[in-house]
Amino acid sequence: MQGLLAELFPHVVERPQDFLDSIVETLIMTGWSGTLMLVFGLILGVALTATKPRGILENRLIYQVLDKAINLLRSIPFVILIALLMNVTRLLMGTRIGVRGVIPPLVVGSTPFFARQVDSALAEVDPGLIEAAKSMGCRPLGIILRVYLREGTAAIARGATITLISLIGLTAMAGYVGAGGLGDYAIVFGYNYNRMDVVWASVIVIVLIVTVIQAAGTLIARKNTH
Amino acid sequence: MITLEHVSKTFAGSGSSVHAVRDVSLEIHEGEIFGIMGFSGAGKSTLVRLINLLERPDNGRVVVDGRVLTDLNSRELSQARKKIGMIFQQFNLFATRTALQNVSFPLRYSGMRRDDIRERAQELLRFVELEDKADSYPSQLSGGQKQRVAIARALASNPKILLCDEATSALDPQTTTSILHLLKRLNSELGITIVIITHQMEVVKQVCNRVAVMEAGRVVETGDVFDIFANPQQPVTQSFVSAATNLSRIHKLIEQDAPITRVKPGECIMRMKYLERSSSEALVSQLSRRYALDLNIIFGSIEMIGENPLGGLIVTVSGAPESINGAIQYLRDKNVEVEVLVDARAAR
Numbered sequence: 001m002q003g004l005l006a007e008l009f010p011h012v013v014e015r016p017q018d019f020l021d022s023i024v025e026t027l028i029m030t031g032w033s034g035t036l037m038l039v040f041g042l043i044l045g046v047a048l049t050a051t052k053p054r055g056i057l058e059n060r061l062i063y064q065v066l067d068k069a070i071n072l073l074r075s076i077p078f079v080i081l082i083a084l085l086m087n088v089t090r091l092l093m094g095t096r097i098g099v100r101g102v103i104p105p106l107v108v109g110s111t112p113f114f115a116r117q118v119d120s121a122l123a124e125v126d127p128g129l130i131e132a133a134k135s136m137g138c139r140p141l142g143i144i145l146r147v148y149l150r151e152g153t154a155a156i157a158r159g160a161t162i163t164l165i166s167l168i169g170l171t172a173m174a175g176y177v178g179a180g181g182l183g184d185y186a187i188v189f190g191y192n193y194n195r196m197d198v199v200w201a202s203v204i205v206i207v208l209i210v211t212v213i214q215a216a217g218t219l220i221a222r223k224n225t226h
Numbered sequence: 227m228i229t230l231e232h233v234s235k236t237f238a239g240s241g242s243s244v245h246a247v248r249d250v251s252l253e254i255h256e257g258e259i260f261g262i263m264g265f266s267g268a269g270k271s272t273l274v275r276l277i278n279l280l281e282r283p284d285n286g287r288v289v290v291d292g293r294v295l296t297d298l299n300s301r302e303l304s305q306a307r308k309k310i311g312m313i314f315q316q317f318n319l320f321a322t323r324t325a326l327q328n329v330s331f332p333l334r335y336s337g338m339r340r341d342d343i344r345e346r347a348q349e350l351l352r353f354v355e356l357e358d359k360a361d362s363y364p365s366q367l368s369g370g371q372k373q374r375v376a377i378a379r380a381l382a383s384n385p386k387i388l389l390c391d392e393a394t395s396a397l398d399p400q401t402t403t404s405i406l407h408l409l410k411r412l413n414s415e416l417g418i419t420i421v422i423i424t425h426q427m428e429v430v431k432q433v434c435n436r437v438a439v440m441e442a443g444r445v446v447e448t449g450d451v452f453d454i455f456a457n458p459q460q461p462v463t464q465s466f467v468s469a470a471t472n473l474s475r476i477h478k479l480i481e482q483d484a485p486i487t488r489v490k491p492g493e494c495i496m497r498m499k500y501l502e503r504s505s506s507e508a509l510v511s512q513l514s515r516r517y518a519l520d521l522n523i524i525f526g527s528i529e530m531i532g533e534n535p536l537g538g539l540i541v542t543v544s545g546a547p548e549s550i551n552g553a554i555q556y557l558r559d560k561n562v563e564v565e566v567l568v569d570a571r572a573a574r
């Protein structure tokens with residue numbers, strides 16, 4: 001086994017610590033920014049749905065602001081976002097480089113996308129159910145928690161899967177601020193020295209991570225579909 | 227129990243606005259089953275949604291069980307809605323919850339203990355005869371079963387009123403009948419006041435005590451179901467009622483000159499319509515004996531409006547002209563409406 005690995009991925013096996021560090025960096029970046037993205041995206045998505053015209057907490061102003069802000073943020077390329085957020089990042093994280101430095105742009109870059117996913121997931125919830133809940137005396141918070149989120153869980157899980165996977169794509173650019181990760185490792189140690197085994201090893205690990213996320217998303221979606 | 231005072235509702239559409247409900251005043255009494263009928267778009271759903279304020283009226287007052295709902299704040303309104311159950315054409319059950327969980331929904335977070343909630347939900351499922359489906363998801367239930375679960379859910383918080391928006395329109399006739407029976411049971415056993423919206427004449431005939439007829443946002447006619455059917459005043463009501471009985475088919479037959487509608491000189495075709503409740507006298511044989519007439523029944527139709535038969539006969543009559551006139555007078559005295567449809571008496 002050891003021999004086979006050394007033969008297939010000579011440069012990886014030569015310095016295993018670099019490879020392992022990159023994996024951990026990718027996982028930490030994805031884990032932190034993914035969690036924050038899920039939380040903020042869920043809140044924003046719910047807020048969009050609720051404040052929409054004829055929504056349960058209809059509010060033109062809030063809706064318009066959220067809607068426009070989300071569109072604006074979604075249209076900024078990630079690399080430019082990193083630069084734009086430099087000062088905010090330093091303020092929030094104390095640094096603008098490394099894994100810490102890349103988390104704010106990752107969150108800002110992925111949250112609007114997830115908020116849209118949540119919004120469209122909730123739009124699929126039958127308005128008749130909202131009506132029924134209201135007729136039973138349910139208040140807006142109850143409707144959000146007990147009807148929208150519950151009935152929309154499967155669709156939200158599918159949206160979260162897509163967003164998390166594209167978030168992993170974004171972490172590949174973390175190298176710009178010295179945050180490392182598998183994308184950086186593949187380019188800097190692999191591609192630049194024409195060590196294709198390094199590139200392949202990175203790809204395999206990323207595919208594995210994506211597969212696990214996809215499987216988890218599908219499982220949650222299936223468990224919540226009856 | 228429910229009083230609507232001059233309520234109106236206008237929807238601002240793109241460009242033009244829709245007057246869904248126009249200045250409707252209505253009184254629905256405690257313990258009755260009240261029907262609201264009208265063609266599609268007449269404003270029935272909007273009207274019923276004004277009762278629990280799912281739709282807020284532009285003007286007018288809504289009073290339910292002594293409380294002016296239009297004056298309540300949103301918290302008080304939510305509380306008040308718990309005493310007004312509602313069921314829908316599309317059932318609106320929560321797909322991710324079992325039948326039991328659906329029925330428990332209104333009870334959760336209401337301060338009731340979990341065990342008590344479970345017990346109450348089971349008892350409600352028993353009432354709608356679905357205790358064996360407690361753990362089924364809505365997707366595993368038939369339409370009729372779904373509506374039963376929805377009824378159980380609507381009953382969970384002990385409402386005094388049940389609003390039904392086309393509750394049987396998605397069901398086949400047999401299932402409709404069983405749901406209507408269940409509604410009648412709620413009414414008689416639990417004393418729940420029921421408001422039924424429908425465009426199905428059958429529903430009104432089978433269960434309602436009184437009915438309001440809507441057209442273009444207005445209530446154009448209100449009254450006792452039997453009276454409305456026996457004596458519809460407004461054109462909409464008449465078209466509803468005649469669509470429901472086959473007596474009106476005679477006009478088509480006469481137009482098409484069908485053989486049974488051809489009369490010999492001296493004969494006439496008349497329609498006799500019972501307007502009185504429980505009129506089951508042997509009218510035809512009495513007429514032929516008393517006035518020495520030959521009566522040939524072309525067709526008849528008797529329908530049950532609640533417990534009372536309503537309907538009539540279409541007959542070809544031949545005999546002496548004065549006897550025919552006498553017979554017509556006799557019938558009118560007996561409060562039978564007589565209409566001569568084809569008249570060849572003078573042609574003799």
Ligand SMILES: Nc1ncnc2c1ncn2[C@@H]1O[C@H](COP(=O)(O)OP(=O)(O)OP(=O)(O)O)[C@@H](O)[C@H]1O
Pocket residue numbers: 237238239244245246264265266267268269270271272273425
């Ligand atoms: N939310 C809404 N926004 C705009 N227009 C509406 C809305 N709800 C109802 N309307 C309009 O109001 C009118 C009455 O609708 P309503 O649903 O009350 O009719 P209905 O008698 O229940 O008809 P149906 O038998 O088809 O259910 C229709 O013209 C409809 O298009």
Ligand SMILES: [Mg+2]
Pocket residue numbers: 270271272391392
């Ligand atoms: Mg309707």
